[in-house]
Amino acid sequence: MSTTSSIQTIFRDHLFAGKSALITGGGTGIGLRCARELARLGAKVVLAGRTREKLEQAVAGISEQGGEAHAVVCNIREAEDIESGIAESIRLMGGLDLLVNNAGGQFPSPAEDIPRKGWNAVIDTNLTGTFFTTQEAFRQHMRSHGGAVVNIIADMWQGFPMMAHTGAARAGVDNLTKTLANEWGRHGIRINAVAPGIIETSGLERYDPMVRPFIEEAAKNNQTRRMGTEAEVAAAVTFLLSPAASYITGVTLRVDGGQSIFHPLCPPQGDGKMPVFEDTFDRVQDGSVP
Ligand SMILES: CCCCCCCCCCC/C=C/C(=O)SCCNC(=O)CCNC(=O)[C@H](O)C(C)(C)COP(=O)(O)OP(=O)(O)OC[C@H]1O[C@@H](n2cnc3c(N)ncnc32)[C@H](O)[C@@H]1OP(=O)(O)O
Numbered sequence: 001m002s003t004t005s006s007i008q009t010i011f012r013d014h015l016f017a018g019k020s021a022l023i024t025g026g027g028t029g030i031g032l033r034c035a036r037e038l039a040r041l042g043a044k045v046v047l048a049g050r051t052r053e054k055l056e057q058a059v060a061g062i063s064e065q066g067g068e069a070h071a072v073v074c075n076i077r078e079a080e081d082i083e084s085g086i087a088e089s090i091r092l093m094g095g096l097d098l099l100v101n102n103a104g105g106q107f108p109s110p111a112e113d114i115p116r117k118g119w120n121a122v123i124d125t126n127l128t129g130t131f132f133t134t135q136e137a138f139r140q141h142m143r144s145h146g147g148a149v150v151n152i153i154a155d156m157w158q159g160f161p162m163m164a165h166t167g168a169a170r171a172g173v174d175n176l177t178k179t180l181a182n183e184w185g186r187h188g189i190r191i192n193a194v195a196p197g198i199i200e201t202s203g204l205e206r207y208d209p210m211v212r213p214f215i216e217e218a219a220k221n222n223q224t225r226r227m228g229t230e231a232e233v234a235a236a237v238t239f240l241l242s243p244a245a246s247y248i249t250g251v252t253l254r255v256d257g258g259q260s261i262f263h264p265l266c267p268p269q270g271d272g273k274m275p276v277f278e279d280t281f282d283r284v285q286d287g288s289v290p
């Protein structure tokens with residue numbers, strides 16, 4: 001497979017040559033950025049999600065940039081979808097070495113107003129869906145071949161006001177990350193997590209526009225004084241999947257500009273002096289760099 005050499009990221013070419021990666025929620029946002037990075041570095045990728053059109057558009061973008069990508073329609077809230085989606089991914093790629101459990105979402109609501117159906121939807125997606133996707137990857141491939149898994153969670157370290165459901169689910173995944181790292185290390189499997197702060201993605205656009213000012217205000221409460229980029233999260237995920245992290249398992253890496261260490265005695269100030277890390281995927285795609 002050839003890759004488009006003009007795309008610049010922090011990782012060396014062919015880092016994942018011969019590897020197969022499944023990214024849930026890979027059709028958009030952070031998941032798509034991870035998929036593009038892994039494909040650029042030589043991995044075959046499967047993008048899984050519920051919406052075929054989004055997946056196919058994403059696959060076409062990766063193919064145009066010289067990567068090998070496939071779409072698998074799969075709702076991680078459905079046990080049968082997970083089982084068939086993992087089987088299809090293994091069939092398409094010839095294996096499954098890397099798994100990014102990125103599919104997820106929630107809605108803002110005061111805890112007292114969360115309806116049972118909404119609570120269940122968020123737990124089923126973020127906690128139960130993540131667990132059974134990982135279990136199925138283990139049963140169908142990783143138990144006998146090893147692998148590396150990264151779970152995407154969130155900054156819920158001080159609780160998650162207005163998002164009690166996702167706070168509980170993501171804390172569960174943080175704990176699962178440690179349990180599975182302990183249980184499956186003997187099979188050559190590493191499992192880690194990444195906990196993003198507030199990241200500028202298509203996902204934020206799915207919230208009611210009335211929520212946007214709150215998100216922008218909240219995003220100043222970190223040492224960079226800005227939202228994170230998809231590239232900054234994807235770089236952390238890629239590192240944890242790579243051989244450079246071969247002695248790391250069971251950890252959660254916070255990619256939040258220091259949001260989760262906010263301290264009232266020294267709150268973030270100023271305009272933010274830390275540079276943004278951006279790759280050049282978008283600029284190559286829109287033609288602004290060759
Ligand atoms: C006011 C201040 C708020 C401040 C908050 C600041 C927080 C900033 C930090 C942000 C950090 C995280 C960001 C992200 O993760 S963005 C990326 C993820 N993407 C999303 O979250 C996408 C948006 N969410 C959804 O798609 C849905 O919420 C959901 C996760 C539930 C999945 O939807 P799905 O389509 O699968 O399910 P349904 O639509 O059938 O919904 C099932 C039931 O869920 C309840 N529900 C859903 N949406 C709402 C809502 N907006 N309000 C209340 N209840 C909701 C409801 O019971 C649904 O069933 P019914 O429709 O039958 O009633």
Ligand SMILES: NC(=O)C1=CN([C@@H]2O[C@H](COP(=O)(O)OP(=O)(O)OC[C@H]3O[C@@H](n4cnc5c(N)ncnc54)[C@H](OP(=O)(O)O)[C@@H]3O)[C@@H](O)[C@H]2O)C=CC1
Pocket residue numbers: 024025026027028029030031048049050051054074075076077102103104105106125129152153154155195196197198199200201202203204206
């Ligand atoms: N952006 C941010 O600030 C933060 C994001 N995160 C988390 O990062 C992850 C990626 O979010 P982001 O890229 O921002 O947002 P997106 O909404 O763009 O990504 C979520 C993806 O998950 C897919 N998805 C949702 N539900 C399911 C399901 N039941 N089965 C399969 N796929 C599903 C969606 O596709 P489809 O709807 O077509 O199925 C979509 O592609 C999410 O888990 C999110 O909660 C965490 C902290 C902060």
